[in-house]
C-alpha cells in the first residue's frame with residue numbers, strides 16, 4: 168500500500184479542499200434560479216387541471232382521481248395556472264374578459280391563501296354569462312372596472328410585483344381552447360414595474376370614489 172509522505176498528504180488536502188470549493192460553487196450556481204422566460208401558445212388541448220388545483224388548494228385530502236376522461240398532461244393552460252399559483256404576496260390582474268372557471272378558481276385559491284389580489288376588468292364584459300367577476304367579488308376580491316369610455320382591453324397580470332404575464336389571451340374558455348393566442352411570461356423587474364405603474368394608474372382612475380355620475384335632465 169502506498170503511504171503518502173508529509174508533502175503528499177498536504178497536496179492531497181489542498182486538492183480535496185479545491186474539489187469541495189468547486190462543488191459548493193456549482194451547487195450555488197444551480198441554486199440561483201434563472202429568471203423565468205416562457206412563451207405559451209394557445210389553443211391549449213383539452214386537459215384536466217383538477218389535480219393541479221386540488222394540490223394548490225392544499226386540502227390535505229387524498230387526491231381523488233378525477234372521473235373525467237381528459238388527460239392531466241402538461242399544456243399551456245396548466246403552465247399558466249402554475250405561474251399564477253406561484254404567487255406568494257400579490258397578484259394584480261388587468262383583463263378585458265375573464266370567464267375561464269379553472270383560472271377563476273386559481274385566483275380565488277390565492278386570495279384564500281392570503282395573497283393580495285386586485286382585478287381590473289371591462290364594464291361591458293364583466294356581466295356576460297359565465298363571467299368569473301361575480302364569483303371573485305363574492306369571494307371578497309377587489310375588482311374595479313372602467314366607466315364605459317372605450318374598452319378596458321388589456322390582458323396582463325403581475326405576480327408578486329416581479330413576474331409579468333402578458334399577451335393576446337383573454338382568460339376565457341373559448342380563447343384558451345379555440346383561439347390562436349400568445350402569452351409571454353417574464354421575470355423582469357423593469358418590465359414588471361412598468362406594467363405595475365400602469366396598473367396603479369388604472370386602479371386609481373377606476374376607484375369608485377372618483378366616479379362621475381351624470382344626473383338626468385341637466
Ligand SMILES: [Zn+2]
Nearest residue numbers: 215217233235
Ligand atoms: Zn378531470
